[in-house]
Amino acid sequence: MVSKETRVVKIEATLSHIEDRGVGKGKQLQLSDLNIEKWEKNKTPKSIRITTRTKMSADISVGDRVSFLAKLTPPSPPIMPGSFDYARHFYFESIGGLGYAVSDIELLKKNESIIPNLDNIRSKVSGTIKSHVTGPTQGIVVALMTGERAAIDENDWQALRASGLAHIISISGLHVAMVAAPVFFCIRLFLSFFPMIALRWNIKKISAFVALIVCTAYVGFVVPSVPTTRALLMTGVALIAIMLDRSPFSLRLVGASAILILIVSPESIWSASFQMSFAAVAAIIACADWTREFWLRQYRESGWIKKSVLYLAGATLTSLIASIATAPFVWYHFQQMATYSVIGNLLAMPLSGLVIMPMLILSYILMPFGLEGPTLQLMAWGVEQLLNVAKFVQSMPLSLMTGPSVTPLFLYLMACAALMILLFKAHWKWTALPLILCAIFLAVNSRQPEILVSESGELVLVQTGEHTALLSSLRKEKFTAEQWAQHLGIEQVSSFPKEGSFESENGDKVSCDLSLCRIVIGTLKISYGSSYSALHEDCSWADVIIAPKWLDYNFCRQAKVLDLGYLRKSGAISITREGLIRRASDERQKRPWGK
Numbered sequence: 001m002v003s004k005e006t007r008v009v010k011i012e013a014t015l016s017h018i019e020d021r022g023v024g025k026g027k028q029l030q031l032s033d034l035n036i037e038k039w040e041k042n043k044t045p046k047s048i049r050i051t052t053r054t055k056m057s058a059d060i061s062v063g064d065r066v067s068f069l070a071k072l073t074p075p076s077p078p079i080m081p082g083s084f085d086y087a088r089h090f091y092f093e094s095i096g097g098l099g100y101a102v103s104d105i106e107l108l109k110k111n112e113s114i115i116p117n118l119d120n121i122r123s124k125v126s127g128t129i130k131s132h133v134t135g136p137t138q139g140i141v142v143a144l145m146t147g148e149r150a151a152i153d154e155n156d157w158q159a160l161r162a163s164g165l166a167h168i169i170s171i172s173g174l175h176v177a178m179v180a181a182p183v184f185f186c187i188r189l190f191l192s193f194f195p196m197i198a199l200r201w202n203i204k205k206i207s208a209f210v211a212l213i214v215c216t217a218y219v220g221f222v223v224p225s226v227p228t229t230r231a232l233l234m235t236g237v238a239l240i241a242i243m244l245d246r247s248p249f250s251l252r253l254v255g256a257s258a259i260l261i262l263i264v265s266p267e268s269i270w271s272a273s274f275q276m277s278f279a280a281v282a283a284i285i286a287c288a289d290w291t292r293e294f295w296l297r298q299y300r301e302s303g304w305i306k307k308s309v310l311y312l313a314g315a316t317l318t319s320l321i322a323s324i325a326t327a328p329f330v331w332y333h334f335q336q337m338a339t340y341s342v343i344g345n346l347l348a349m350p351l352s353g354l355v356i357m358p359m360l361i362l363s364y365i366l367m368p369f370g371l372e373g374p375t376l377q378l379m380a381w382g383v384e385q386l387l388n389v390a391k392f393v394q395s396m397p398l399s400l401m402t403g404p405s406v407t408p409l410f411l412y413l414m415a416c417a418a419l420m421i422l423l424f425k426a427h428w429k430w431t432a433l434p435l436i437l438c439a440i441f442l443a444v445n446s447r448q449p450e451i452l453v454s455e456s457g458e459l460v461l462v463q464t465g466e467h468t469a470l471l472s473s474l475r476k477e478k479f480t481a482e483q484w485a486q487h488l489g490i491e492q493v494s495s496f497p498k499e500g501s502f503e504s505e506n507g508d509k510v511s512c513d514l515s516l517c518r519i520v521i522g523t524l525k526i527s528y529g530s531s532y533s534a535l536h537e538d539c540s541w542a543d544v545i546i547a548p549k550w551l552d553y554n555f556c557r558q559a560k561v562l563d564l565g566y567l568r569k570s571g572a573i574s575i576t577r578e579g580l581i582r583r584a585s586d587e588r589q590k591r592p593w594g595k
Contacts, residue, residue: 002045002097006072010037015064017119021150026053028150045096052101062119063111069103077571078584079483080452092267118221122146132376137383143169144360147222156387162400163393164341165348176231178357179218184211208242233260254282272333276326283325284318286422319345328414335486337401344393348386355382404489406443413439448488449574450521454480457548457567460528462519464504467491522577543579
């Protein structure tokens with residue numbers, strides 16, 4: 001892993017992935033087999049990810065050897081203690097550094113392999129899509145067909161998240177199942193037309209085998225990732241269960257899938273996608289098992305009107321169960337909840353199942369013949385209607401509820417309670433209730449830090465109320481500020497007073513002049529600024545001194561000094577009114593990505 005920001009270095013590498021980030025945003029390159037000027041081989045990352053807006057020859061493709069100048073930076077540490085660790089994520093992706101190119105990308109050697117590269121095929125598919133589809137739907141169609149999501153507009157992402165439909169865009173078990181299901185039924189229907197085959201062979205097993213091959217090809221074609229591999233494993237185990245005359249809908253199947261995934265990718269147990277997908281699938285299968293007799297009884301001798309109503313009721317119940325099952329995980333990881341996700345999914349699923357995914361399969365089939373235009377345009381129409389649904393749900397009052405982050409214990413209690421409900425029988429299921437109540441109590445009474453300081457020391461947040469806060473700057477480190485607000489459930493942010501003071505209702509005070517700011521939280525006194533002389537004068541007054549610059553080791557003996565040197569080692573820090581300092585690095589010590 002790159003340990004610190006580098007100067008401009010010359011890099012020679014093999015291009016392993018190219019992703020277009022959209023109009024005016026350049027390209028994102030992943031490079032491997034690196035040779036960095038004056039770097040030892042054992043200190044060189046396995047791969048890096050580079051953003052470039054510089055000139056790049058059109059004949060450069062994946063597999064080629066390229067050369068360029070770039071600045072490298074280490075993957076970002078957590079923006080606050082307990083938050084998402086980007087360095088950990090990139091470590092398991094084998095990406096040791098990020099950066100940006102400062103020169104043109106030059107071709108050194110063309111890839112001479114006769115085996116076609118999947119990335120180049122994806123680029124051709126992406127180019128074909130862009131020739132037929134324009135506007136905001138283009139990025140989503142490309143994402144669904146190639147797995148490349150960098151070009152999706154941020155406003156569309158926000159609408160999809162607020163409506164609970166973001167999972168439709170991420171290649172997951174839903175998409176793999178939607179590819180498997182029509183292939184399975186179409187192959188079975190086609191084979192049933194031939195009595196010679198239908199009477200002698202088990203066409204159900206043949207159809208499951210073909211569907212498994214098609215699913216594997218689909219997942220292999222889209223940009224490989226842990227979630228897509230996990231989706232293939234889950235769907236693959238279900239199809240293999242059909243071939244072995246076992247039920248594809250059982251909790252044993254869910255358990256077997258989880259074990260296989262954790263053998264292949266054990267670190268994924270901590271990922272939000274792993275936890276949410278298994279929570280949803282396990283809850284849906286358990287509910288289907290409990291209510292199977294009811295649904296069978298209702299479907300017997302029912303007309304098409306009743307069957308339609310039952311289908312609608314089943315779809316609504318499925319969406320409701322999945323939303324409830326994933327809610328604790330969504331709140332823990334993202335501090336938000338899509339209030340009307342059931343409505344959003346109920347309106348969007350027919351579009352996804354009847355228009356978008358069938359047209360995706362047909363587009364793949366027709367592309368080699370150059371006949372994909374109508375199906376791509378119909379798919380784009382379906383995506384446009386999906387975005388309309390997302391924006392309609394987003395416009396509803398309180399469509400996205402946000403709040404402060406919760407402790408890991410909340411998630412552990414909710415997960416244990418869910419397992420007790422799934423696995424225990426009869427009245428024993430009620431033993432999960434005390435755990436749920438304890439988890440809710442923890443969430444309601446979770447203690448939040450009063451002060452946050454970024455790794456650079458350039459940004460300080462002081463919480464002044466339940467949903468209000470002051471920031472040292474509204475222009476610096478905007479991403480960090482947005483993430484802080486999300487984690488703490490802050491709705492209104494103001495800037496530190498330039499000259500003057502601000503006092504909150506509970507007596508906390510922030511006073512600033514041209515040289516520094518004084519922060520008083522309860523009995524804790526903090527001085528923040530970059531003026532050496534002003535901070536030195538405050539040494540006898542302050543309990544804590546925060547400075548976005550290097551200070552001498554013996555600068556102040558009376559106070560705790562958090563200068564740039566301290567912050568770079570500790571990462572972002574949080575401070576409570578009792579003076580308790582929590583460092584982001586405390587959770588990363590003795591871990592390879594924390595070095």
